[in-house]
Amino acid sequence: MLEVVISDLKLENPVILASGILGSKWSSLAKVAEFSGAIVAKSVGLNSREGYKNPVVLNQECSIVNAVGLASPGAKEFSKELEKLFKVTNKPLIVSLFAQSSEEFSSLPNYFPFASAFELNLSCPHAEKLGMAIGVDEKAVKDCIKAVKEVTDKPVFAKLTPNVTDITKIGIAAEKGGADAVVAVNTFKAISIDVVSRKPVLSNVKGGLSGKAIKPLALRCVWDLYEVLDIPIIGCGGISNWKDVVEFILAGAIAVQVGSAFYESYRAVEGIVKGLNDYLSYTGEKIEELVGLAHGGV
Numbered sequence: 001m002l003e004v005v006i007s008d009l010k011l012e013n014p015v016i017l018a019s020g021i022l023g024s025k026w027s028s029l030a031k032v033a034e035f036s037g038a039i040v041a042k043s044v045g046l047n048s049r050e051g052y053k054n055p056v057v058l059n060q061e062c063s064i065v066n067a068v069g070l071a072s073p074g075a076k077e078f079s080k081e082l083e084k085l086f087k088v089t090n091k092p093l094i095v096s097l098f099a100q101s102s103e104e105f106s107s108l109p110n111y112f113p114f115a116s117a118f119e120l121n122l123s124c125p126h127a128e129k130l131g132m133a134i135g136v137d138e139k140a141v142k143d144c145i146k147a148v149k150e151v152t153d154k155p156v157f158a159k160l161t162p163n164v165t166d167i168t169k170i171g172i173a174a175e176k177g178g179a180d181a182v183v184a185v186n187t188f189k190a191i192s193i194d195v196v197s198r199k200p201v202l203s204n205v206k207g208g209l210s211g212k213a214i215k216p217l218a219l220r221c222v223w224d225l226y227e228v229l230d231i232p233i234i235g236c237g238g239i240s241n242w243k244d245v246v247e248f249i250l251a252g253a254i255a256v257q258v259g260s261a262f263y264e265s266y267r268a269v270e271g272i273v274k275g276l277n278d279y280l281s282y283t284g285e286k287i288e289e290l291v292g293l294a295h296g297g298v
């Protein structure tokens, strides 16, 4: 009922842990893996990066503003950490990669022989020369996906930024590069200012917005992508309950990722999956039958 297939990945349910939310420790990822369809690890690059100084995460009304700065131990070290997770979970482990160029991207998959799939972070809005710096450029997106596809047989997903005039152009570029799916979306460019100090709150000043506040925006991205793409779409942005998931599926997603909802409850995925199960038991449908259904009625 809840099983979905994305490229050659079989997921027992369509709810995936989004990248970066639970940090880099294998033990916290393992706990969430128990209930999730799959796990996306925190984005990792070739070399270690410190990330920005605190504060890096602001928990606000209906939203989170963050600029962690792609803090990472680097591919070699992180591979050892993720291998521990791989040994204790039977759930697909998706490794999220960041890099400055297609060459650098193609050097990364080799470090993670146990990965079930790779997700290219073409969308972080607050790290110079990384993420969104590449993800706003159609040619760069296509080249990066192509470069990674050439060095791995595993599925390759493109995680898109919503911070573009037309996300469908970037989605099409990813599809042309050979992406097996797109993930829509990463955070929206944002900022927060403290009225007492009269200064920006994040140490990096600029960050990205996630959480409930972005759900309708992310949903629109999925809707638009569904109208132009043949590859599967994984929805992401503001999902916190089973109804949100159904909305994303009806808009055209085959699966979803959940991030900021963990700031409200560590059992976020557990509750969502239970709600979905109850809903589909009641309607007697398979989740795959609902993909894109909302488009038919318009």
Ligand SMILES: Cc1cc2nc3c(=O)[nH]c(=O)nc-3n(C[C@H](O)[C@H](O)[C@H](O)COP(=O)(O)O)c2cc1C
Pocket (backbone or CB within 6 Å): 018, 019, 020, 021, 042, 043, 057, 064, 066, 068, 070, 096, 121, 124, 159, 185, 186, 187, 209, 210, 211, 212, 214, 236, 237, 238, 239, 257, 258, 259, 260, 261
């Ligand atoms: C603290 C924090 C760290 C994040 N780190 C990453 C990351 O390393 N790589 C990535 O692709 N996305 C990262 N994201 C973005 C999330 O994976 C997700 O795309 C975004 O938060 C929208 O989903 P949500 O509203 O469910 O949180 C991060 C988000 C937050 C809040």
